[in-house]
Every structure is written in C-alpha cells, then in structure tokens.
Amino acid sequence: MTGExxxxxxxxxxxxxxxxxxxxxxxxxxxxxxxxxxxxxxxxPVGAAVPRxxxxxxxxxxxxxxxxxxxxxxxxxxxxxTAVIPLMxxxxxxxxxxxxxxxxxxxxxxxxxxxxxxxxxxxAFVRTLLFSAQVLLLEIPLGVAIAVAMPRRGLGxxxxxxxxxxxxLIPWNVVGTIWQIFARGDIGLGGWTVNNVLGVNFNYTLDSxxxxxxxxxxxxxxxxxxxxxxxxxxxxxxxxxxxxxxxIDAASGWATFRHIQLPRLRGVLTIAILLRFMDSFMxxxxxFVVTGGGPGNxxxxxxxxxxxxxxxxxxxxxxxxxxxLYFLTVQIVSYVFFTVLTRTGR
Amino acid sequence: xxxxxxxxxxxALVFIGLGLLLAGMAVWAKISPPVARRGFLRIETxxxxxxxxxxxxxxxxxxxxxxxTDLSMWLALGCALLVALVIGIWG
Numbered sequence: 001m002t003g004e005x006x007x008x009x010x011x012x013x014x015x016x017x018x019x020x021x022x023x024x025x026x027x028x029x030x031x032x033x034x035x036x037x038x039x040x041x042x043x044x045p046v047g048a049a050v051p052r053x054x055x056x057x058x059x060x061x062x063x064x065x066x067x068x069x070x071x072x073x074x075x076x077x078x079x080x081x082t083a084v085i086p087l088m089x090x091x092x093x094x095x096x097x098x099x100x101x102x103x104x105x106x107x108x109x110x111x112x113x114x115x116x117x118x119x120x121x122x123x124a125f126v127r128t129l130l131f132s133a134q135v136l137l138l139e140i141p142l143g144v145a146i147a148v149a150m151p152r153r154g155l156g157x158x159x160x161x162x163x164x165x166x167x168x169l170i171p172w173n174v175v176g177t178i179w180q181i182f183a184r185g186d187i188g189l190g191g192w193t194v195n196n197v198l199g200v201n202f203n204y205t206l207d208s209x210x211x212x213x214x215x216x217x218x219x220x221x222x223x224x225x226x227x228x229x230x231x232x233x234x235x236x237x238x239x240x241x242x243x244x245x246x247x248i249d250a251a252s253g254w255a256t257f258r259h260i261q262l263p264r265l266r267g268v269l270t271i272a273i274l275l276r277f278m279d280s281f282m283x284x285x286x287x288f289v290v291t292g293g294g295p296g297n298x299x300x301x302x303x304x305x306x307x308x309x310x311x312x313x314x315x316x317x318x319x320x321x322x323x324x325l326y327f328l329t330v331q332i333v334s335y336v337f338f339t340v341l342t343r344t345g346r
Numbered sequence: 347x348x349x350x351x352x353x354x355x356x357x358a359l360v361f362i363g364l365g366l367l368l369a370g371m372a373v374w375a376k377i378s379p380p381v382a383r384r385g386f387l388r389i390e391t392x393x394x395x396x397x398x399x400x401x402x403x404x405x406x407x408x409x410x411x412x413x414x415t416d417l418s419m420w421l422a423l424g425c426a427l428l429v430a431l432v433i434g435i436w437g
Contacts, residue, residue: 085351088361092352106354109412109419116413328405335402339389 087327093320111321121322123297124305125329128281131216131301135280136273138220143227143272144265148257150232161232164225172222176289179218183290204291208298211291215299218286223279227272234268235261270341274334281330302326371397385437396437400430 094111098104115121150160170178183204185191194202201207204214238261246256284303287293293300293308300308306326310319371394380392387399404426411422 088357089351091360092354092357095354095357096352098352101349101352104352106356112409112412116409325409328402328409332402332406335399 090320090323093316094324095320096317098316107317111317112325115318115321115325120297120305121302124300124302127297127300128283128302131212131283132277132280134216135219135223136276138216139224139227139276140269140273142220143224144231144262144269146224146228147231147235148261150228152236161229164228164232166225167222168225168229170222172285173289175218175222176286179214179221179286180290183214206295208295211295211298215287215290218290219280219283222286223276227276230268230272231265234265238264266341270338273341274337277337278330278334281333367397387433387437391437393434396434397430399437400433403433404430 095106095108096104097107146164150164151157167175182188182190183202185195185203191202191204194200202210204210242260242264243256246260251259282303283301284307287299287301288304288307291299293304303326306319306322309315309322375394380394382390382392382395384390385396387396391399407426407429408419408422411417411425412419
C-alpha cells in the first residue's frame, strides 16, 4: 500500500503531491520526497520503490558492464611511473643512510625521529600552515567577489575574462622575478610607492614582516584569478529562473548572493579551496625567487626547508622522511576539506 | 631496478602487505559489495573509506609517537593497528 502511494508521488509530481505525502506517516514521507526529488524511476514495478531508499544503504543487484574501467589503464600506468614508484623510492630513502647506491646502511626510523623533533621543521610547519590559512582567507572571498562583480553578458565578458586570467599565464619563477623587482624600495614601482608616497618604511630584504607580506600579496595576485574563474563558471551555470524568482520576491542583492549564488558555488569552491590549499602549502618557486626563504627564516616554508635538506645538503634520508610527513599532512587536510564540503548534509 | 629504488626488506614487506591488502579488498568487494553506513565518525563511509581513514590515522599515531616518546615502536604499531581496527569496525 505504501509502495503504491510512493509510486503515485513519483509518477504525478506536479499534481496532488502535498496531499499524498501528508497522508502517509512521517518516516515514509521523507522517503517519498526523495523518490519525488531526484530518483524518479517510472519503470520501477509497484512496491519496488520502498527498499531502494532504506536508511541502511542501497543494495543494487542490477548487473553492470564495468569494462569501461579499462580505459583508465593508461592513467594508472602513467601515475604508477610518475608518482607511485618515486614515492616508494622515497620510502626506501627514508629508512637508510645512503652514501652511494651500493654503500648504504639501514637505520630504521631514526630519520623520522630526527625530523619530527627538529625545531626548525616545527617552525617551518607552523609558518606554512599560517601562510595557507591566510591565502585561503584572502583569496576565496576575494575571488568570489570578483566573480560576482564580473559582467554576465556583452563585450565585457571576454575583456574581463582575459584581464582576470592574465596572472595565471605567467610562469611561477617569472612571477617571482616580477615581484622581486616590483616590491623593491629603490627601483620597484610598488616598493617605491609604499616608501615615498605612503611614507611607510618597507624593505622586504631586511624586515621579516615585509617579506611575509610581499610573498602573501604575490600569491594573492597570482592565484585569486583561479578562484575567480572557477567561481565565475559556477555562477554562470545557475539557471536564470532562480534570479527571476528572487526578483519577484524582491530579494536584496545580498539575499540573492547568500541564498542562491553561494549555495550553488559549493562544488567549485570545494575544488578552489582544495587547489589553493595544496598549492599554497607546497609553495616553493615564488618565495625562493623573491626572498630565498629569508630574511633569516621568515619565509622559509616547508618546501624551501625540504629542498635545502634534499638538494642543498643532499641528505636523502632525512629528506625522504620529511617528504613522507609532508605528504601525510597534505593528504589529511585535503581529505578533511573534501569530506566536510561534500559529505555534510547527506 | 631494485638497486635504483634502493629497496630494503622491511619496506618491501610493507609495500607487499599494502598491495595484498588492496587486492584483498578488491576481491572482497567483488564477493560482497560494500555497503555505505554511518558510524562514530558521523560521515557515510563504506569499508574502503574506513580502511583509508584507518591507515591515515595509524600513520598519524606512529608519527606522534615517534615525535614525543622513546618507547618501543612495536608498542606504537600495536596502538596504530588498534586505532585502524576500531575505525574499520565502528567508524
């Protein structure tokens, strides 16, 4: 009897749904709503609609052809060669003291012990987390604001797109070089303006706060466009009737943004946050070019410290252990972000 | 190849174990497809998700252990496996 009623709901969505749903008991009416919402299956036999959406999960016994998965094989092979095998090699490095390929000593977990207790590593870790947090706090709202402000039609669209996308086209080390000169107090336009027009003493080669601000603004300049473009794509995919409905309800601009645009941006913002977190947490080239990690240790992020150990000192063991812990951190934070943003409300 | 990747017996065993674990999970999924449910982690997970979360949590336990104490790492491994098991069963 319940099955019949649910089938009714899925078949006749526009008609007397409300009366039908309100008839049945509370628990079933939620299931009915799901059926009426996005899992309408007109060919399902009467009575089959109920077990599909049991809270315990769905048991789907329909036979499926999974051969399309073989198309993923090239990716699997290339990832194996570019990521898995190198990662395994790094794991092997991390438990040995290596002098040459034939002359190496197994040291167990000593490198991990050394790296996890190194104050320099702790400081770089905190610094990098702080940098990533600031990057996200600045770039995500700013990117969304730019996307909302960008024109939706007309000649303005291509012009705005090209202007916004310009910083993304510049290679990392060139961005570093541009900012290294731009922020200089003597010949750089930005640095000179801050020093002589605003009257603030600004010198990123001597002052650690100035160096931090320079790197941060450089990252915002370079990567906010990515957030803006993603958010713009997300905004463009919202159907026009939503805005018309908002207009009919006389919703304010803020209300439209808060209740229509922002919820619809969830997917693209998930990707934007993940990309920006991972990229900023692994930032290397720009601070390397602009400050070289200095002054002192002020901008020596994890990757800069790591490359100093791995390439500068050629300590493969500690560098391997460091890399694995670095990788673990990125994994955890990305997974938590992804889970929170995609699984809440399910 | 083996010289280039500078293998050691312990790391080889770990990776063989991981490979067998993944293969075993694939076979298990073929025999009885995983069912998503909600445990004390408060998110919907199937057993593959819980395996991943469990392994990552085990790695965190090992890392924190080695960072703060000089007690035996075998004890740490025991704790890590226990955490992974708890997440796998009730997570």
